[in-house]
Amino acid sequence: MAAIVEMDHISKAYDVAAEPGLLGRRGPERILDVVTNFSLTVGQGEFVSVIGPSGCGKTTVLFLLAGIRDPTEGRISVCGRRPAESIREGLSGVIFQQPILFEWLTAEDNVLLPLRLRDPGWWWWPPRRARYQDSVRQLLRTVELEHFARYYPDKLSGGMQQRVAIARALTLNPQVLLLDEPFGALDEITRDRMNIELLRLYEERRLTILFVTHSIEEAVFLSDRVIVMSRGVFSRTGSSIVREVRIELPRPRRLALKEDPAFFQAVRQGRVALREAQFVE
Ligand SMILES: Nc1ncnc2c1ncn2[C@@H]1O[C@H](COP(=O)(O)OP(=O)(O)OP(=O)(O)O)[C@@H](O)[C@H]1O
Ligand SMILES: [Mg+2]
Incomplete structure (x- = not known):
């Protein structure tokens, strides 16, 4: 499977020094390592979800892939281009939590x-x-x-x-869609419908999808692979990928799959991986 998204040893740190005070002097430099040594390859046509505790850096990863932020270290390519170029040329598209x-x-x-x-x-x-x-x-x-x-x-x-x-x-x-918790604000029924619509588009258009979500169930239902990020800013280093769960459920996927024991099993695996990830420094 040809790689279409590549993140190679990416780090992202923010300078969160205090704003200039009364005398116009900036506070001491304070660097917040959000993502450290993050490597991810997504193959053409793959559906990959990213889960991890709130604040671990999921949106940061998506912003890096969309060219909205630049990495502090490492190399990123989307469709063989730099992320911002890929967006500009229409090869990748991005959908945020709020429709904007x-x-x-x-x-x-x-x-x-x-x-x-x-x-x-x-x-x-x-x-x-x-x-x-x-x-x-x-x-x-x-x-x-x-x-x-x-x-x-x-x-x-x-x-x-x-x-x-x-x-x-x-x-x-576009060939690649990047989505950041796009259905997080919706009720469960609407969310199910949107999931089915997204899967239909994914199949019809042979898209490659990177999907950020809080919901393990949603990640399992949609994806070929769920990657789990560590706690990041709450530990000593930035967040990285610490677990990966392959979802072997057949496609096309229908809502009935959510009643299937194989689905429960995959969700359980995802839950265990997320729990373990909380304890990885
Ligand atoms: N522009 C910025 N300047 C400084 N710090 C930032 C900036 N953007 C994000 N951060 C910090 O980076 C960390 C990760 O934020 P991010 O939004 O990527 O988390 P997240 O995993 O998407 O969280 P959630 O699940 O709540 O959406 C947080 O500690 C946040 O405060
Ligand atoms: Mg976020």
Whole structure:
């Protein structure tokens, strides 16, 4: 399996020195090691979830992969490029915990935004817009929102807003999706539905997915591999991958799988790995 995401001995530290005080002097340098010696390779078409205690650095890892932050040490490549380049070229897409939609744009204009920003005629958008109409409707259909194209975000529920964010992340037809607890704020039924939708997109589009979640069940249900991070900032060094659980459950996965003893067994394995990870320095 060809590697599509590679993180090679990554460290990320933040300078958390106090802000300048009355005399304009910065407080003493204080470095917070968030991630230390973190190496991860994700193969093309793989679905990998990341779990770990709150504050261990999961979002930090995702931000590094999305080019939002730079590593202090180590090398990262996504689709053979630096992370920010991969995002810019539309090879990877990112979905955050909050949908982060533009309130003054309708659902379809939010989904169109990545194309608009790349269009050579972006400065005179109205006549150019029509050429994208079919593809945006198709994307909204993909996330079952075709009847809500003209709605503004504040008229959509949380789950619908997150679906708009997913459609937007798919606009440039990426190979890799990076998701940070995208369904954390949803009720269980909606979350189940979104999980099934995500799996359908994953299979139809042959995506590679890196998925951050708090939920072991969700990680097991979706993934081929669950990686577990250590406590990180609460211990002496930054967080790293300390356990890995392979999920051998067959695909395609349906909700009925959640009643299967093999599923319970995999969840138990994940829970044990997470518990053990708390004690690894
Ligand atoms: N810009 C920043 N400057 C300084 N410290 C930061 C910054 N961003 C994150 N941190 C610190 O890095 C650590 C890891 O944060 P991160 O958001 O990656 O955790 P997380 O695993 O995603 O947590 P959660 O599960 O609660 O979302 C925390 O201690 C946080 O305070
Ligand atoms: Mg987080």
